[in-house]
Structures are given as C-alpha cells and as structure tokens.
Amino acid sequence: MAALYVFLLFVTMNASPLNGKSAVVFQSDFGVTDSYASIMRGVAHSVDTDLQIFDIRHNITQFDTREAARSLLENALVWPSGTVFVSVVDPGVGTVRRSVVLKTKSGHYFVSPDNGSLDMVAQELGITAVREIDESVNRRKGTGEAHTFHGRDVYSFTGARLASGVITYEQVGPLLEPKVVQLEKITEATISEGVISGTLTSVDSFGNVGTNISTETFEKLGLVRLEDHADITVKHNGEILYSENLPYVKTFGDVSKGEPLLYSNSNYYMELSINLGNFSQRYGIESGSGWTIEIRKAK
Amino acid sequence: MAALYVFLLFVTMNASPLNGKSAVVFQSDFGVTDSYASIMRGVAHSVDTDLQIFDIRHNITQFDTREAARSLLENALVWPSGTVFVSVVDPGVGTVRRSVVLKTKSGHYFVSPDNGSLDMVAQELGITAVREIDESVNRRKGTGEAHTFHGRDVYSFTGARLASGVITYEQVGPLLEPKVVQLEKITEATISEGVISGTLTSVDSFGNVGTNISTETFEKLGLVRLEDHADITVKHNGEILYSENLPYVKTFGDVSKGEPLLYSNSNYYMELSINLGNFSQRYGIESGSGWTIEIRKAK
Amino acid sequence: MAALYVFLLFVTMNASPLNGKSAVVFQSDFGVTDSYASIMRGVAHSVDTDLQIFDIRHNITQFDTREAARSLLENALVWPSGTVFVSVVDPGVGTVRRSVVLKTKSGHYFVSPDNGSLDMVAQELGITAVREIDESVNRRKGTGEAHTFHGRDVYSFTGARLASGVITYEQVGPLLEPKVVQLEKITEATISEGVISGTLTSVDSFGNVGTNISTETFEKLGLVRLEDHADITVKHNGEILYSENLPYVKTFGDVSKGEPLLYSNSNYYMELSINLGNFSQRYGIESGSGWTIEIRKAK
Numbered sequence: 001m002a003a004l005y006v007f008l009l010f011v012t013m014n015a016s017p018l019n020g021k022s023a024v025v026f027q028s029d030f031g032v033t034d035s036y037a038s039i040m041r042g043v044a045h046s047v048d049t050d051l052q053i054f055d056i057r058h059n060i061t062q063f064d065t066r067e068a069a070r071s072l073l074e075n076a077l078v079w080p081s082g083t084v085f086v087s088v089v090d091p092g093v094g095t096v097r098r099s100v101v102l103k104t105k106s107g108h109y110f111v112s113p114d115n116g117s118l119d120m121v122a123q124e125l126g127i128t129a130v131r132e133i134d135e136s137v138n139r140r141k142g143t144g145e146a147h148t149f150h151g152r153d154v155y156s157f158t159g160a161r162l163a164s165g166v167i168t169y170e171q172v173g174p175l176l177e178p179k180v181v182q183l184e185k186i187t188e189a190t191i192s193e194g195v196i197s198g199t200l201t202s203v204d205s206f207g208n209v210g211t212n213i214s215t216e217t218f219e220k221l222g223l224v225r226l227e228d229h230a231d232i233t234v235k236h237n238g239e240i241l242y243s244e245n246l247p248y249v250k251t252f253g254d255v256s257k258g259e260p261l262l263y264s265n266s267n268y269y270m271e272l273s274i275n276l277g278n279f280s281q282r283y284g285i286e287s288g289s290g291w292t293i294e295i296r297k298a299k
Numbered sequence: 300m301a302a303l304y305v306f307l308l309f310v311t312m313n314a315s316p317l318n319g320k321s322a323v324v325f326q327s328d329f330g331v332t333d334s335y336a337s338i339m340r341g342v343a344h345s346v347d348t349d350l351q352i353f354d355i356r357h358n359i360t361q362f363d364t365r366e367a368a369r370s371l372l373e374n375a376l377v378w379p380s381g382t383v384f385v386s387v388v389d390p391g392v393g394t395v396r397r398s399v400v401l402k403t404k405s406g407h408y409f410v411s412p413d414n415g416s417l418d419m420v421a422q423e424l425g426i427t428a429v430r431e432i433d434e435s436v437n438r439r440k441g442t443g444e445a446h447t448f449h450g451r452d453v454y455s456f457t458g459a460r461l462a463s464g465v466i467t468y469e470q471v472g473p474l475l476e477p478k479v480v481q482l483e484k485i486t487e488a489t490i491s492e493g494v495i496s497g498t499l500t501s502v503d504s505f506g507n508v509g510t511n512i513s514t515e516t517f518e519k520l521g522l523v524r525l526e527d528h529a530d531i532t533v534k535h536n537g538e539i540l541y542s543e544n545l546p547y548v549k550t551f552g553d554v555s556k557g558e559p560l561l562y563s564n565s566n567y568y569m570e571l572s573i574n575l576g577n578f579s580q581r582y583g584i585e586s587g588s589g590w591t592i593e594i595r596k597a598k
Numbered sequence: 599m600a601a602l603y604v605f606l607l608f609v610t611m612n613a614s615p616l617n618g619k620s621a622v623v624f625q626s627d628f629g630v631t632d633s634y635a636s637i638m639r640g641v642a643h644s645v646d647t648d649l650q651i652f653d654i655r656h657n658i659t660q661f662d663t664r665e666a667a668r669s670l671l672e673n674a675l676v677w678p679s680g681t682v683f684v685s686v687v688d689p690g691v692g693t694v695r696r697s698v699v700l701k702t703k704s705g706h707y708f709v710s711p712d713n714g715s716l717d718m719v720a721q722e723l724g725i726t727a728v729r730e731i732d733e734s735v736n737r738r739k740g741t742g743e744a745h746t747f748h749g750r751d752v753y754s755f756t757g758a759r760l761a762s763g764v765i766t767y768e769q770v771g772p773l774l775e776p777k778v779v780q781l782e783k784i785t786e787a788t789i790s791e792g793v794i795s796g797t798l799t800s801v802d803s804f805g806n807v808g809t810n811i812s813t814e815t816f817e818k819l820g821l822v823r824l825e826d827h828a829d830i831t832v833k834h835n836g837e838i839l840y841s842e843n844l845p846y847v848k849t850f851g852d853v854s855k856g857e858p859l860l861y862s863n864s865n866y867y868m869e870l871s872i873n874l875g876n877f878s879q880r881y882g883i884e885s886g887s888g889w890t891i892e893i894r895k896a897k
Binding site: 022023025052054055056057059071074075078079080083204205206251252253263265266276 | 629630631632633635636639640641643647746
C-alpha cells in the first residue's frame with residue numbers, strides 16, 4: 001500500500017498531470033486603467049472559486065489580432081496541456097465574427113473571437129476541433145441585453161466553465177469546420193545564393209529586434225557560433241538604414257558592454273541586440289510593415 | 300438605477316457557492332512601481348497560504364475616492380458573495396477617518412477607510428452592517444509604531460483574516476451606525492420635455508465616454524435601437540463643444556469603421572463611442588467637473 | 599539596521615505555518631509589454647498546477663541589481679518563511695555569473711543570478727546556505743540550445759520545483775561558500791555633533807523621498823514626535839537645493855493639506871513628504887548618486 005502511494009506520488013510529482021481542473025489564462029487589449037480585466041477574473045472566480053486564474057497581460061495593442069496571436073503561441077509553448085486561454089482582442093465585437101473555442105493537438109483550449117487571434121496556435125500546434133460558443137447556454141444569465149462586453153458575459157464565463165469541468169468541450173456548442181480565420185500573410189524569410197531575406201517582426205522592452213528568420217534557416221549560411229560574423233543590412237521601405245558586420249554569438253555577454261550582436265533567441269529565431277543596451281533605440285530601427293533585413297556570411 | 304443593479308446582483312449572488320474560504324481582492328492608489336501592492340499580497344498570504352488573492356488594480360488615481368467607489372461597485376457586481384475587497388485609497392491616512400469593514404446585503408465585505416470609497420456599494424447593494432476595525436486585535440504584531448502603511452498593517456491583515464475564517468465578521472470590531480461617509484453628490488441625469496440632461500462621468504482606455512444616464516432613463520425618449528437617431532450636445536462649462544446626430548445602436552459593429560455611435564454599455568448606462576476609434580481623443584471630450592450632455596430624440 | 603529587520607522578521611516568521619507547498623513569487627526587469635513574465639508563470643504552473651504563484655512586479659529598472667535587492671528585502675519581511683522568490687534582473691545573462699539559490703536564516707529561498715541582487719537579504723536576514731543551480735538536472739528539457747532566457751529555462755523551473763517539493767534544497771546543486779556578490783557600498787548615514795549626514799535613496803509613486811537614515815539613528819537627535827522640528831538641508835552634488843524647517847510627525851494627516859513633513863516610514867527609515875502632495879515634484883528633488891541630506895534638531 002505504501003508502495004502504491006509512493007508510486008502515485010512519483011507520478012504526481014514528476015509528470016505534472018492535471019488534477020482535474022485547468023487554469024484559466026487571460027489576455028486582452030482592455031488596458032490596465034479600468035475594471036474590465038478584473039471583471040473577467042471575477043466572472044471566472046464566481047464560476048468556480050477553486051480555479052487558478054492567471055493573466056498573460058491586458059495591454060495587447062488595441063485591435064491587434066497579430067500581436068494577440070503571437071502572444072498566445074509564445075505562451076502555449078510553456079503552459080501545460082489542458083490550460084484554457086481566454087483572449088479578447090476583438091475589433092469586431094458585435095459583428096458576425098464567430099465566438100469559438102479552439103482545441104489544439106497539444107491539448108490546449110483557446111476561447112476567442114475567430115478573427116485571426118487563433119491563426120498561429122492553429123498552424124503551429126494543429127487543430128483538433130473548433131466549436132462555436134452556443135450563447136443560449138454559455139452566457140451569464142441576465143446579460144442578454146448587453147452587446148459590448150462579450151469578454152465578461154461569454155468568453156470568461158465559458159472559459160471558466162470549461163476549465164472547471166462545469167461543461168465538457170462538447171457542451172461549448174456545435175462543431176465548425178476545423179479551421180480558423182487566418183491573418184494576412186507576412187513574407188516568409190527566404191534564402192537564395194547565400195543571402196537570407198527576412199522581415200523585422202518585433203521589438204521587445206529591452207530594444208531587442210526580432211526577425212522572421214528561424215535559427216534553422218540561418219544556419220544554412222554555415223556560420224559557426226562564437227567564430228563567425230554576418231553582414232547585416234536593415235532597410236525601411238527599401239532604404240538602407242543600417243549596414244554592419246555583427247558577430248554571431250550565443251548570448252549577450254559574449255560581446256563587450258555596448259557592442260551589437262546577432263543571436264538565436266529563446267524561441268529559436270534570429271535577433272539583433274546590444275549587450276546591456278537598446279538596439280532599436282540606438283539605430284532607430286523598428287518592426288512591422290516596411291522593415292526588412294538581409295543577412296549574408298561575412299568574408 | 301438601484302433596480303438595475305439589484306437585477307444584475309441577483310445573477311451574481313446565485314452564481315456560485317463558496318467553499319469555506321473567500322478570496323481577497325485588492326485595489327489601491329499605490330501605483331505599480333513600488334513594493335506596496337505586493338507587500339499587501341504578502342501579508343494576506345502569510346495569514347493563510349491557501350487564500351486566493353487577486354487584484355483589481357493599483358493605479359486608481361491618487362486620493363480619488365470617487366474612482367475607488369466606482370471600481371468597487373463595478374467589481375462587486377461580478378465577484379461572488381463572500382468576497383472580501385480590500386480598498387486602500389486613503390487621502391486621510393493617519394487622521395481620524397475610521398477604518399471599517401462594510402458588509403452589504405449582497406454578502407460582500409469591503410475593508411477600507413470610511414472616506415467615500417464605500418458610498419456606491421452601500422447605496423446600490425444595501426448595508427447589512429458597518430464595523431470599525433479594532434486595531435488592538437486586528438493589526439500585525441510589532442507594527443504599532445508604524446503610522447503610514449495601514450494597507451499593510453491593518454487592512455490587508457484584517458481582510459485576509461476575515462476571508463480565511465481566522466476571525467468572524469463580529470470579531471472585526473464594534474458595530475457602528477449602519478451608514479458610511481458619502482461622496483459629494485453629482486447631478487443625477489434628469490428628463491424634462493423630451494430632453495435628458497446628464498454629465499460625462501468617465502473615459503475608458505478605448506476613449507469611450509460614459510455618462511450618468513441610465514438606459515432606463517434614456518429609453519423614456521422612446522428611441523428604437525438600430526432605427527432611431529439622437530441629437531447629442533456636449534458642453535464644457537456651458538460652452539458647446541460637440542453637437543451631432545448619432546445612431547442609437549446595439550454595439551460598435553452596427554456602424555462602419557470610424558463612425559460615432561450611442562449605445563447602452565455593459566452596466567446599462569449610455570455611452571458615446573467610435574467603432575474602432577477613440578471618441579474622446581477625436582473630439583477632445585473628457586469627463587468630470589464641468590462636462591455635461593443633453594440628449595433628445597432626433598426628428 | 600540589522601536589529602530592526604530582525605525584529606520585523608520575527609513577526610513574519612511566526613505569523614503562519616506552511617501547508618506543505620510554498621508560493622513562488624516573481625520579480626524581474628522584463629517589463630510588462632511582452633510575454634516574458636507570463637512565460638515564467640507558465641513554466642512554474644506546468645511544474646505543479648497546485649502552486650500558488652505571485653508577482654512582486656516586472657518593471658524593476660533594467661539591469662538595476664540594487665533596486666532588485668531592495669525589492670527582495672522589502673518583500674521578504676512580509677511573505678512567510680518558506681516562500682521561494684525568483685528574481686531575474688540579470689545584466690550578465692550568458693556570462694560567468696553564477697545561478698544560485700540562497701537560503702536565509704529566516705527560511706526564505708531566493709533564486710537569482712548572484713550579481714548583487716541577493717546582497718541585502720543576505721546581510722539583513724543572514725545566510726543559511728548558498729547553492730549553485732546544477733543545470734544538468736535543474737533545467738527544462740530541450741532548452742539546452744537557448745542561452746538567453748534563463749528566467750524561463752532555469753530560474754522559474756528550479757524555483758517551482760523547489761516550492762512544490764519536486765526537489766529538496768540539497769538537490770538544487772552543490773554548496774558554495776556561504777556568501778553572495780555584494781553591491782557597491784553606499785555611504786551609511788552618520789551622526790556627528792548633532793548633525794546626521796545621509797543620502798536620498800528612493801522616490802516612490804507618491805513623491806515621498808526616502809533616505810538611508812534609520813529611525814534609530816534619527817532618534818539620537820532627541821526630537822519628540824508631534825512637538826519638535828528638524829532643520830533639513832538637501833544637496834545635489836554639494837549644491838543646496840532645499841533648506842527648510844520641518845515638523846517631525848507620526849503621519850501625513852498630522853499637518854495640513856499641502857504642508858511638508860518629516861516622518862518615520864513603514865520600514866523605520868526617515869522620509870520627506872507633503873500631505874496630499876508630491877514632495878519630489880514640488881521641490882525638484884530626486885534620489886541616487888549625488889543626492890545628500892543633512893538633518894539637525896531645530897532650535
């Protein structure tokens with residue numbers, strides 16, 4: 001008997017299975033100067049006071065479904081299978097966009113308007129099923145006359161009921177075709193004749209500039225980390241704004257303080273940075289539309 | 300107004316049973332660049348490591364007891380009965396204002412200085428009792444010489460002990476008269492000869508402009524949603540700053556991108572907005588003292 | 599100084615028993631506009647879905663190990679014994695600075711790069727042991743090629759495993775000498791011939807200006823609270839910017855609205871403030887390098 005308990009304990013401690021209830025993890029573009037975010041937490045807590053409730057953040061750029069999509073993907077890679085994400089970035093609140101719950105092959109659930117926010121997790125994790133939320137069941141009672149706060153009345157409520165086991169995934173609502181609304185395509189990084197052509201996709205709070213060039217693609221250039229350099233050219237709308245020769249290193253501390261570097265970030269994409277400095281600010285480099293990068297092996 | 304809140308509340312009160320321990324939910328004007336907020340969380344956690352601890356937010360405008368009051372009311376409508384709110388917006392810390400715990404008829408508890416922060420929940424939810432915190436018992440040991448951080452030493456400590464069942468409500472301290480300090484009255488919206496006269500009460504992070512005109516009052520004009528328009532006049536200190544004819548709709552997406560609209564918000568008050576835009580910024584309209592609005596049915 | 603902290607701590611250590619699992623409490627300089635902080639929470643939650651997970655804050659000034667150190671100390675004084683703090687302020691990520699877990703005599707654990715962040719808790723709470731994190735064991739699987747996000751792959755992971763009991767403290771890794779990297783010394787407040795000479799160490803969100811003068815040192819001047827005044831001189835790089843006679847009071851409300859005051863703050867250090875106002879802004883006084891203060895008893 002003791003052995004059995006030890007065995008069960010071993011499983012619990014090492015495998016981190018779920019203990020019946022999943023966490024609800026929120027993100028939104030509601031900002032942090034109103035009660036909107038805490039009202040969603042309150043709704044979830046009122047569904048089940050034992051639920052674990054977390055926030056990714058609520059300062060997604062307003063109506064930016066691409067940022068919402070990237071944020072969901074980054075988080076899904078670390079939060080455990082079974083986690084219920086509730087994402088409310090909804091430029092079309094009150095329009096015909098569908099309210100859905102996506103289940104991915106990784107076992108994560110995503111409660112969101114189907115407006116592009118789900119594109120990246122669907123692509124990267126694979127779709128198990130997409131269900132439309134049946135608001136005749138999965139909506140807080142007494143809120144039928146409110147048409148503007150679906151985050152409170154539908155998404156948070158449904159996410160919490162799913163996470164706590166009040167409803168099964170099947171009870172969310174009817175099955176849809178296993179696909180989600182896609183974001184406008186951005187150019188994939190390409191490699192041709194020893195030159196990688198990509199785009200700048202993000203700037204984080206440290207000023208590190210992210211690209212759409214995976215480490216896998218980059219390594220086709222044949223650079224050896226800590227030995228080789230790369231020629232970097234950054235353009236904005238075709239105009240060259242930055243052209244330098246950067247060392248390819250493992251991490252910031254591999255160069256002196258204030259020196260720029262090229263490295264593979266924690267999600268295995270290539271980034272530009274300055275050790276203990278701000279690459280974006282120093283060189284006036286941003287990300288998004290019109291920002292492109294070329295990388296070639298230095299001679 | 301009260302009737303609407305009671306209706307919403309009915310939903311809340313029946314949403315979820317409590318499992319013995321209640322959550323502690325904090326708000327304050329301490330800001331987010333210090334340890335003050337996390338120190339309050341730490342005190343609550345040290346009282347009972349099983350407690351669920353949440354934040355509304357800690358960036359209430361400093362010393363703004365009206366904003367504190369509105370925030371408490373908005374949240375009490377969704378957090379379950381039994382929840383213990385700890386609100387520390389305290390322009391009179393160290394003065395004779397009383398430290399109290401209000402219990403409302405909805406079963407919520409509010410730990411706060413009695414300085415107007417409790418006015419709205421008292422009015423809308425009804426007072427069951429008000430008790431003064433007896434600091435000879437309900438104060439962290441060894442802090443008797445600290446006179447400036449009641450949020451840590453008294454409010455968080457007492458709220459957590461109440462939520463976890465370490466003390467009963469009766470053990471908070473002596474009963475006071477069942478009333479709380481009231482905020483200065485703001486003009487209630489009035490209707491006369493087909494004209495509603497109200498005030499602008501808030502601007503949220505999306506630039507939506509809130510009013511003190513309840514949907515119930517507004518509907519006395521006899522407008523049919525999605526069919527009728529209203530003539531809106533906004534004044535600042537009596538000077539007309541905005542005068543337009545707006546459609547009365549259900550939700551943002553009922554008008555084209557960039558178009559203004561009039562709608563009933565998620566708490567059943569009338570708001571001005573722009574679909575996918577910022578009403579406040581575009582028209583230079585703010586809220587508070589001196590900002591008034593008139594609404595009449597368009598011909 | 600140490601005596602005061604030990605006194606405060608005594609209160610903390612006896613406040614609450616632990617129920618087997620400890621909380622994980624995060625701080626970092628990652629900012630709040632990325633997924634970095636929530637990814638650390640997600641890693642901890644995936645280690646053990648029952649863990650209580652909290653944040654101090656993630657807007658520590660970038661690379662400011664002194665601010666990280668002060669924040670850890672302020673929090674350790676209230677969070678219960680057993681709490682596992684994970685602090686990621688890491689100007690040397692990827693360099694030879696050690697990743698350690700400090701256990702203090704108060705029973706708290708601190709997971710952090712050993713770069714000065716741990717100096718204050720080590721000094722004030724006392725060192726029980728310092729262990730280096732053995733990354734061959736205590737690192738998320740499959741992340742061996744990532745060299746820039748130790749907060750995710752090592753610190754959060756190790757902190758959560760320790761808090762949940764997956765590993766014991768001994769299993770963190772090998773014992774190091776019982777010491778941590780120290781911050782550059784800042785001048786201690788001194789008293790000589792009735793004049794206290796100190797420095798300005800902080801400005802909080804209310805504009806209260808903190809000093810390195812403990813209440814214990816201050817009281818050697820023999821001032822009686824609520825009766826006496828002190829002559830205050832603030833200099834920046836030797837130039838006098840402020841010279842006034844301030845009342846020594848218990849709390850803000852002891853002076854009229856808008857009046858300046860001198861008081862002992864909630865951690866028993868002397869601070870300058872204005873009742874319902876912002877001392878720092880009104881007088882243009884900041885803190886840090888070059889900011890000094892002299893206090894003497896007014897005649």
